[in-house]
Amino acid sequence: MSHANARDDTDDLALLQRMAAGDRAALATLYRAYHGRICRFLSRLTRRPDVIEEVVNDCFWIAWQRAADFRGDARVSTWLMGIAYRCGLKALRQRGDEQMDEAFLPMHDGGEDPGDDRELRDLLAKAMALLSVDQRVVVELVYGVGYSLGEVAAITQCPVGTVKARLFHARVKLLNVVPVLGGDTGTAGA
Numbered sequence: 001m002s003h004a005n006a007r008d009d010t011d012d013l014a015l016l017q018r019m020a021a022g023d024r025a026a027l028a029t030l031y032r033a034y035h036g037r038i039c040r041f042l043s044r045l046t047r048r049p050d051v052i053e054e055v056v057n058d059c060f061w062i063a064w065q066r067a068a069d070f071r072g073d074a075r076v077s078t079w080l081m082g083i084a085y086r087c088g089l090k091a092l093r094q095r096g097d098e099q100m101d102e103a104f105l106p107m108h109d110g111g112e113d114p115g116d117d118r119e120l121r122d123l124l125a126k127a128m129a130l131l132s133v134d135q136r137v138v139v140e141l142v143y144g145v146g147y148s149l150g151e152v153a154a155i156t157q158c159p160v161g162t163v164k165a166r167l168f169h170a171r172v173k174l175l176n177v178v179p180v181l182g183g184d185t186g187t188a189g190a
Helices: 009-020 024-042 049-069 076-095 118-129 133-145 149-156 160-181
Strands: none
Touching (some): 009 024, 009 049, 049 076, 076 133, 076 149, 118 133, 118 160, 133 160
């Protein structure tokens, strides 16, 4: 498994099979298991909790309807994240919602004191807000969630080369803006 919070895909596959047979308890279990992760991911696209919750519900409604169509070409988590990504983009197009700014959530799952490294998280949030949505999504999926480049390509439905290019350009932009945002006006010498 490629990411730290990865669930056992065998369990998720069993839940999808039960969902395909109409088992609402399986849907509820999958929903509880992925709700937080999908919300954190969607918080990179919009700051509006009402839109995030609507997109999560749309995502799981589609998963419910298409559970029987899951072919196993990707992990269940990748499939769900791809649905959430497409639902999120659709919601943004329909509502003309603004992109995320410095108010978005930190890139980790928590477990640490919220006061720890607050300045660093705020700086990173400001820097991330300067990235395009496509770059921010790729950075979040690779570094925040821990998906592989192939999984990100499946989620975003674009070639791995495009994912690599977005990640490269995002890192270059972050490398250039983080020192400026942090108050370093000198030239970087490394």
